[in-house]
Amino acid sequence: MIVLGIDPGTALTGYGFIDLSTRGTLTAIDYGVVETPANMSMEIRLLKLYEGIKEKILLHKPQRGAVEKLFFHRNVTTAISVGQARGVIMLCLAEAGVEVAEFTPMEVKQAVVGYGNAEKKQVQIMVKALLNLETIPKPDDAADALAIAICCANSNLYLNLMKSK
Numbered sequence: 001m002i003v004l005g006i007d008p009g010t011a012l013t014g015y016g017f018i019d020l021s022t023r024g025t026l027t028a029i030d031y032g033v034v035e036t037p038a039n040m041s042m043e044i045r046l047l048k049l050y051e052g053i054k055e056k057i058l059l060h061k062p063q064r065g066a067v068e069k070l071f072f073h074r075n076v077t078t079a080i081s082v083g084q085a086r087g088v089i090m091l092c093l094a095e096a097g098v099e100v101a102e103f104t105p106m107e108v109k110q111a112v113v114g115y116g117n118a119e120k121k122q123v124q125i126m127v128k129a130l131l132n133l134e135t136i137p138k139p140d141d142a143a144d145a146l147a148i149a150i151c152c153a154n155s156n157l158y159l160n161l162m163k164s165k
Helices: 042-060 076-095 105-113 120-130 140-164
Strands: 002-007 012-020 026-035 064-068 099-103
Touching: 002 042, 002 140, 012 042, 012 140, 026 042, 026 140, 042 076, 064 076, 064 140, 076 099, 099 105, 099 140, 105 120, 105 140, 120 140
Parallel strands: 002 064, 064 099
Antiparallel strands: 002 012, 012 026
16 A cells, blocks of 8 residues: 655645555555745745645555644744645645544654654654654655654554454
8 A cells, every 4th residue: 555644834745655565564666755946935835835835745645644743833824824735735635535534743743753742853763663664754744744644554554453353
């Protein structure tokens, strides 16, 4: 099963595609960021984000997708723009018929590191190890997206185990 993890943002949106084999092994397929320049109007940035994510979804055809849940920001403007990016991403996934899960940063850290208050560097090291990568994925948004995909894959494995009992 191909799982897509997305770390939403308007300047940088991280994406990470992983393959969850029937044996439960995880393999990275593709990861990176969709970047939009700050000098673009918001509607054009959201359009570029939509086009970039849609292109990747059409290329890799994921069966599941996961998006990081929006958590409270001190900066309301940032929270609103991230919320808009999340909306565009959710639209892309729904349009492609991809089942969507949402996870908090703490849930992602718990699934990847085993500790919900893990540091960003710990998560990156575990993403590298779990996906058997030579280096830590860059930029950070791409590593975060892969962590979200791993969380979704682990959640899916757990749900399947519970169904089989």
